[in-house]
Every structure is written in structure tokens, then in C-alpha cells.
Amino acid sequence: MSTPPTINLTRYRLIRNGVFVWLTLVVLGAFSFGGYLLNIPKINILEHTARNLYFHVPMWFTMMAATGVSAYHSFRVLQTGDYVRDIRARAAAMMAVVFGLLGLLTGIVWARFTWYVSADIWWNFDPKQSMAAVQVLIYGAYFVLRSGIEDTRKQARIAAVYNLFAFVTVPFLLYVLPRQLESLHPGADGNPAFSDITHPVMRLVFYPAIIGFIGLFWVLYTQRVRLALLQRRVDHDDDLL
Amino acid sequence: MILEPTILQDSTAVSTAYDSVWAGQSVPTQAPTGIESVMLAHDKLFVVLSVALIIWFGLMFVTLRTDRHLEKVERSLESNISDTD
Secondary structure: OOOOOOOOHHHHHHHHHHHHHHHHHHHHHHHOOOOOOOOOOOOOOOHHHHHHHHOHHHHHHHHHHHHHHHHHHHHHHHHHOOHHHHHHHHHHHHHHHHHHHHHHHHHHHHHHOOOOOOOOOOOOOOHHHHHHHHHHHHHHHHHHHHHOOOOHHHHHHHHHHHHHHHHHHHHHHHHHHHHHOOOOOOOOOOOOOHHHHOOHHHHHHHHHHHHHHHHHHHHHHHHHHHHHHHHHHHHHOOOOO | OOOOOHHHHHHHHHOOHHHOOOOOOOOOOOOOOOHHHHHOHHHHHHHHHHHHHHHHHHHHHHHHHHHHHHHHHHHHHHHHHHHHO
């Protein structure tokens, strides 16, 4: 009998511990101020909430990374029919939904006290917000589709095809369409883009934050892959391996 | 860095029990000492930092616990399979 598929635990632990240290430093950097380390520029309306850049925006970068990983493994499902690829595609899509929801929620709170301050509204159908919500729903439908198919091989193949379609919509829903419409987000219809308005000192925390959160995605995704592999061994009592 | 609490100062006219401390009055009068001298500085932003770090350390702890649990199940499954072979 061949050994059941597993993950490289030594590499996993190394990366996990690195991500923990890295993101702790990011949190400390995000709150540093007042002449100690990184004094962020004062901007009207935004004030200290500009620091949300370190947390809200990396959620979307992480979601995009997760959809990329998921689509890659879905492509490999169609190529090889390997069920481990399907487990990986599914785990990555699940984390894409998680980070997408976190991005939506943090965006709602941030907008309430900046864009919509004293207007007392939490949601005003900002195109980028709406498109992001549609994006999360598209990935949510991936799991609905899966649960509707009994045969596991068929489930893996059909879910893979749908997942590739879902991945193609990502750049359009998160970049192309919001930039054609009137949005309060940077880079939309006449607004200055991120690169024009972000002070260099904030990039010292922002870029490491993106790397750190993508690392955190990798840790949680790998955890779910391990769990799914275990579940499969329990369900099939190893007879298919 | 200090943001003017203009809205809160305006509320002195309609002062109620819960905002009487902050509404434009300069209490507490004595200088903060010990841990308060750190935590109250910069509009109490260090309090938020503490909260964020507690949450982050909690999440790390849960992740490590889940890993340990997975390892335990993997080990027990391993020994079960070698028993039945």
C-alpha cells in the first residue's frame, strides 16, 4: 500500500512560526507613531483610520492570492483528476471567501466613520463594495454547486470548471468595473490611484502586511488541507489510496 | 497628534451623567503614573494596540492548538492502520 498523501510538516511549521513573528511586527508597526517610528501624515476625514490601509487592503490582496491558488489547483484537477488537487482547490476557495468577508466587513466599518460620517449610513452601494460583495457570492456559489453533486469525481470536475470561471471574474469585478464607475475608492473614476496618494512611510508597513496576511492564508489553507486529507482517510478507510 | 474634541466640548450644554467627565473638563488633574503614563499617551492609542495584540496572540494560540490536535489525530490514524495491516 502506498503512503497516504500528506503535507510537508517541517516546512509548514517553519513558515507558520515565521508568519506569526512577521505579522506581530506588522501589528506593532501599524500602531507605531508619535516620533517613535513611523509617523503617518495627517489627512482630513481619514485621521488615524488611514492605518486601516494595513489591514483592510491586504484582505483583498490575500483573497486574490487565494483565488489564484484555488484556480491553479482546479486547473490541475482537470489535467490529472487527482483528488488531492480538488481538496487543495476547495480549501483555498474557502479561505478566499473568509478573507473576502473580512475585507467587506472592515470596509463597511471604515466607510461608516469616514465617507459616511454624520450621514449615518453603513452601505451606500459604492461600486467597488458592491462588486466585491458579488465576488464573494460567486465564490460562495462554488460551495453550493459542490454540495449539489453526489458523485465525488463528477463533483471535483464540475467544481473545477466553475472555479476557473469564477477566477476569470476576479480582475473584472475588483479592478476593471469599479474604475469605470463613480466610486469613493482610490483609483476609481477620476480619483487618484493608490500610488499617487500613499506616503512612502506607510508602505513600510503596508507591503509587509500584504506578505504577512498572504502567509497567514497559507497557514490556514494548509491546516484545512490537512484536515480534509484526514477526513478522507477516515471516510474511505484508506481503501482508495 | 492631539485631535480637538470639539463635538464633545459642545455637548457640555446638554451634559448628562455619562459624559460629564470628558465634556471639556480637565479631569483627572494629577499626572498619570506607572502604566497609565504609557497607556493614556497619544489619545490612548496604546489601549487599542493592546486589544489588537491580545486578539492576534489569541488567534495564534488557537492555530497552534489546532495543529497539535491534527498531529494527534494523524498519529492515532497511523497506528490504527498499521494495526489492521
